[in-house]
Amino acid sequence: MPSMKASSRGGCRIATTWLRVFALATCLLSAQAMECYVCNNQEGNDDKCIKTSRQCQQHENACYSLIEYRLPTQYWQQNGDRSHFLTKNCTSLEKCRSDSDNMAIQCNREWYNDWRCLECCSGELCNFYATLDGYRMSPGLRTVSLLSAGSLWLLFTFSM
Numbered sequence: 001m002p003s004m005k006a007s008s009r010g011g012c013r014i015a016t017t018w019l020r021v022f023a024l025a026t027c028l029l030s031a032q033a034m035e036c037y038v039c040n041n042q043e044g045n046d047d048k049c050i051k052t053s054r055q056c057q058q059h060e061n062a063c064y065s066l067i068e069y070r071l072p073t074q075y076w077q078q079n080g081d082r083s084h085f086l087t088k089n090c091t092s093l094e095k096c097r098s099d100s101d102n103m104a105i106q107c108n109r110e111w112y113n114d115w116r117c118l119e120c121c122s123g124e125l126c127n128f129y130a131t132l133d134g135y136r137m138s139p140g141l142r143t144v145s146l147l148s149a150g151s152l153w154l155l156f157t158f159s160m
């Protein structure tokens with residue numbers, strides 16, 4: 001009987017050790033392999049910009065979103081209105097902050113002018129959001145508004 005007690009205590013100690021190893025490994029891995037959303041000069045904060053991500057390199061401890069508000073450059077859209085073009089990738093926080101400061105003068109967010117803003121953040125996939133019109137337009141919010149528009153339409157159609 002006493003021997004069985006001892007072995008169960010031993011098992012418990014082993015479990016705790018493995019738990020510690022696991023916790024440490026998880027911690028190290030998450031510190032090493034941060035991810036950011038990536039896209040290149042894409043119109044609007046959807047599709048690739050919120051669905052594609054990449055593993056950052058060791059020295060890249062931050063994510064960025066570059067928002068450029070301008071006329072489309074493609075010739076077939078030449079008569080279109082200004083819209084938001086997004087570029088996202090990994091970076092280092094230091095570089096991102098200094099680039100962002102250098103760009104500050106162009107970051108006026110006037111609807112009648114071209115502007116560009118660089119947003120930096122640190123954390124796993126933290127560049128999901130991008131401030132488009134001075135407020136945060138989440139794709140989720142847009143889905144919700146589409147859904148409510150859809151149900152209103154249904155309601156309207158079937159009450160006729």
Ligand SMILES: *[C@@H]1O[C@H](CO)[C@@H](O)[C@H](O)[C@H]1NC(C)=O
Pocket residue numbers: 038039040089090
């Ligand atoms: C992101 O940056 C890396 C280099 O840091 C580059 O090779 C890659 O093409 C960039 N991704 C996009 C989608 O621009």
